[in-house]
Amino acid sequence: MLQSVLEKRVPPLGVWIASLMVFGGLYLLTMNSAEFVSDFNFGDFLTLLCGLCYAFYLVELDKLTSQESFSHEPSRLMKLVLLQLLFCGLMSVPFSFLLETPRFDWSWRLVVVILYLALFASVVTTILQTRYQKDTTPSRAAIIFIMEAVVSTLLAVFFLGESLSTIAWIGAGLMIAGLVVSEKS
16 A cells, blocks of 8 residues: 555555455454454554554665666665664664663573574565565565464464464465465466
8 A cells, every 4th residue: 555655556456455365364363363353552553553664664675676776786785785774773772762671681692692683684684675675566575574474373383382263273374365366466
């Protein structure tokens, strides 16, 4: 939807249908199945706000990486990646103190985890996303990224012994079906 507003480029009907399927599936996956309602709270609000910011980011990243000169200058890629990482790093500091009370219990294990997350979950993934964003649309990228909820849920079921209600399984299936519809359109 944001792509339609910011770029004046309307995604195909299949992407709209897929988006509704994924949204409905996410609702079913996360709701309280006993009451058929979602207990919307402040954390949910922050998550929606984050999703809106991320949607804006995907559309803007698409505009930047679609430029012809971007493909021919690897230094532009690295400058953009550095700018993204610096912005996110600097913006997260004040918000971490605003929303939480940060606490560190320094250990070698903590250092290893921080290095792993910084290198692989931040630097490598940002480079890959920035490099290959031009090969898909922001709408499809968003639908692919929302699959993190399904993958995380399935990992929790298989490795942590979590249990899902029938409604949650239907929601996960609907989200996967939405991904397929998105890719077919």
